[in-house]
Amino acid sequence: MTTGCKTTTIFLTVLCGLLLTILGLTQNWPTLAWPALAVLLVGIPVAVFRIAAARRGTLPVDVEEQRTDPPIERREVRVRQVSLPSKWADYDFVFSAMVRWCPLEPPGNDPVLNPAGLAVEAVLERARLITEKREPGRPSLVQHELSGALSRMRPEATRHLQVMAEDITLVLREPDQERLEQLAVVRKDKAVWEHQRKYEQSKRQYLSEDVLKDTGSTVVWWLAKNDDRVEKTVADLGLLAQLTSAANDTDVPERLRDLIPRPYGEQLGPDLAQESHPLFEQEPSAVDRFEAFLDSMGFTDGDIRRGLLVRQIADAIKTQDQQEVAEDLLRRFDPPTDTTPESDEPPASAHGTPDEPPGATPGAPPIE
Known part of the structure; x- marks a missing residue:
């Protein structure tokens, strides 16, 4: 019988006793009736309590009696900002999670005084076995991997608890994340540079070993292009x-030198051509060619017409911005004399009359 039932029984017994007492006084019951009434009022509750005690197994258990078990302990703990190693030295992951556990039957008389410590140790060990094999560049991917691996209840090493973790976060420290981003940029730039370098090497190898190996290969390549x-x-x-000769650091074959647009000696320069090979001669200058012209016309040394013609040509080309060539002509064919004329007037042979061109000889026919 519960406490409430007992209280109700006693209250009803007292109430019935009062009612019967009032009834006996008003009805003038005999004196022997009062002891019988007292026995009845005491016996009825006692009988009820005994009957209830005999049937206690089928009645609800009192709430107070349910509190004989020890209070339920808390079986979860939050783990925050724990460093876990990665595959790269000095780049640690930062781990946080909610660790949960449930007790197992201990294998012996070895009580667990700090189950939270055992649970956290077991979770961190399981997480470490995964993170130490992963590179730190993708922490979010490793976080999802840990969420799957730690989501199952597994017994820890002492077999006292089953442990799991949820609400897992895994990140890198901000300075480490910035360093990894910089390293990624450098690796990308290096990869691009390596590809460019290999492309240039391949191109040079193709040109030197295939296209420009000899003149024939170059001609075939040019014909295809x-x-x-x-x-x-x-x-x-x-x-x-x-x-082809420049690419192979060799001279142009003699059989191909006539195909060069300009004399081969001019390509090397006058001085280099004379020093490098006796066959290469300096190209004749304009003065040399004019001298050859005079010789072919029969104006030999000592001919008056030779100097006259040279002076006329020199005066004509000065107006064409060929001052240097004009001076070379006069220096070779009409050098100044050492004699100084006695009068202030220039000799007629040098300047001529006003009607005659400079340097013309009096009476000489003009040159058309």
Whole structure:
């Protein structure tokens, strides 16, 4: 019988006793009736309590009696900002999670005084076995991997608890994340540079070992590049021969030198051409060519017409911004004399009359 039932029984017994007493007084019951009434009022509650005690197994248990078990302990703990190693030295993950556990039957008489410590240790060990094999560049991916691996209840090493973790976060410290981003940029730039360098090496190798190996290979390559335009390829033979020789650091073959647009000695320079090979002669200057012209016309040394013609040509080319060539002509063919004229007037042979050109000889026919 519960406490409430007992209280109700006693209250009803007292109430019935009062009612019967009032009834006996008003009805003038005999004196022997009062002891019987007292026995009845005491016996009825006692009988009720005994009957209730005999049937206690089928009645609800009192709430107070349910509190004989020890209070339920808390079986979760929050873990915050724990460093876990990664595959790279000095780049640690930062781990946070809610650790949960439930007790197992201990294998012996070895009580667990701090189950939270055992649970946290077990979770961190399981997480460490995963993070130490992962690179720190993708912490969010490793976080999801840990969420799956730690979501199952597993017994810890002492077999006292089953442990799991949830609400897991895994990040890198901000300075480490910035360093990794900088390293990623450097690696990308290096990869691009390596590809460019290999491309240039491959191109140089192709040109030196295939295209420019000899003049024949160069001509075939040039013919293919110009869509079988044979005339253009033939016109560029001299240029191709020079290009092949320069690429192989050799001289142009003698059989191809006539195809070069300009004399081969001019390509090297006058001084270098004379020093490098006796066959290469300096190209004749304008004065040399004019001297050859005078000789071919029969104006030999000592001929008056020779100097006259030279002075006229020199005066004419001065107006064409050829001052240097004009001075070379006069220096070679009409050098100044050492004699000084006695009068202030210039000799007629040097300047001529007003009607005659400078340097003309009196009476000499004009040159047309």
